[in-house]
Amino acid sequence: MKRGADIVLINPGHRKAVFQDLAADYSAIEPPFWIAAIAAYLLNKGFQVAVIDANAETISPEEITKEVKEIQPLICAVIVYGSQPSASTQNMTVAGLICRELKNHTTSKIALGGLHPSALPGRTMEEEAVDFVIDGEGPYTLASLLELLKANRSDYSKVPGLWYRQKKAVISNPRAALIKNLDEISPLAAWELLAMHKYRAHNWHCFDGLDNRMPYAAIYTSLGCPYACTFCCINAPFGEHIIRYRSPALVVNEIEFLVKKYGISNLKIVDELFIFNEEHYMAIVDLILEKGLDLNIWAYARIDTVNFSNLEKMKRAGINWLAVGIESASEFVRDGADKRIRRRDIIETVRKIQSAGINVVGNYIFGLPDDNHDTMQQTLDLALEINAEWANFYCAMAYPGSKLYEIALAEKWALPQSWIGFSQHAYETLPLPTKYLNAKEVLNFRDEAFLKYFQSDRYLALIRKKFGEKPERHIREVTGVKLTRKILQGE
Secondary structure, eight states, X not given: OOTTOSEEEEEOOOHHHHHGGXXXXXXXXXXXXXXXXXXXXXXXXXXXXXXEEXXXXXXXXXXXXXXHHHHOXXXXXXXXXXXXXXXXXXXXXXXXXXXXXXXXXXXXXXXXXXXXXXXXXXHHXXXXXOSEEEOSSSHHHHHHHHHHXXXXXXXXXXXXXXXXXXXXXXXXXXXXXXXXXXXXXXXXXXXXXXXXXXOBOOTGGGTTOTTOOOSEEEEOSEEEOSOOOTTOOTTTTTSSSXXXXXXXXXXXXXXXHHHHHHOOOXXXXXXXXXBSOHHHHHHHHHHHHXXXXXXXXXXXXXXXXXXXXXXXXXXHTTEEEEEEEEEXXXXXXXXXXXXXXXXXXXXXXXXXXXXXXXXXEEEEEEOOTTOOHXXXXXXXXXXXXXXXXXXXXXXXXXXXXXXXXXXXXXXXXXXOSSGGGGSSSSTTOOOOOOSSOOHHHHHHHHHHHHHHHHTOHHHHHHHHHHHOHHHHHHHHXXXXXXXXXXXXXXX
């Protein structure tokens, strides 16, 4: 760890609290690519940077503080990002503990940035033990702030996207301009600052080789999403529904670097929507094939963005898994969530993907505002009919930065009492009620649906046929891990 660094970037995490007993062997440990990208940007600006990945290292706030005291940075920036809508807010509880410990026991300035702080910058500033909140993407704000701190100046009025205190008043500056050219952040993230030996792929991602989940990497090829689903908060740091791209050549050069330097084959493309701009993603596919890289990739797609004619080439490039947002079997419920995709299109697209040899992760949500017991059952029935190689069952949550959060506040729906309660797997989890069901009914349905799907004979037969007996045994082990839920206790 570099003593005398100007800044320490901290990736917070408490896998045990977020995933309960699933954290030990079943959940993934994902490298914080955006932190590594910010680190590279600041290094290229001439700053000294260190990274502490508390999530990967499984270290406590006290242990983080001990490391920071040895480094003695001007500022610690806790970046609460995450590549899914849930991944930022659920980590705010431990992020707050880290900030409090740092504030009490170090002399460094403390900043909080990421998706959740960008969604609720004022509240974050008021509630957390921080000097600054970073509202927006982060790189421009941090570079400008570091220049001031290194010059021992405290006029923060020109630092874009910064919230700070002045004579006990909370001041906010306009956000920094969006990064127009993502390539300028850095052609290569600062992977050397990460705990690369600690990262682990999802279990299902490696059904072809469960003993080979490490090493693992995750990268962005784009930022943002042009859609506005009511349950999604992914655009909170950007302020608008747009998508920006890194150049395919730089992306594939970075992938090649990861392969050669760290022996990476398991790779997640973190983009909220990788299969969207055909010119972009197929250029990446072509370059991977040209370089002959041997990869096991998973990425996100929408049902209505998959071009069937590209699937065979995508498979040859190592895209072995596509995660698709199905959400609900009810067209009425889906349309209420601004997701206008029809049932027949869902089934046809999944079958086409599978026929190309690409595995499917179906993502489903129970408890959207128009859901009742019958519509949730229709969603489970659709999941069972599709019988994808993996499925994620979520409860609808009002994540800060989403339309659903605004609706929940307006309707005075009960929200989790702590940020960890926004985790799908936590003991404290509290999903939204619907117009017809309470939160307890929604969560109970979700947990029972998980078992019905993964314990079904048809699903287990599929896994055994495609991947062998070891993944089947693994799934049986997963379904034997019982999540305890506070609101379901006593049933």
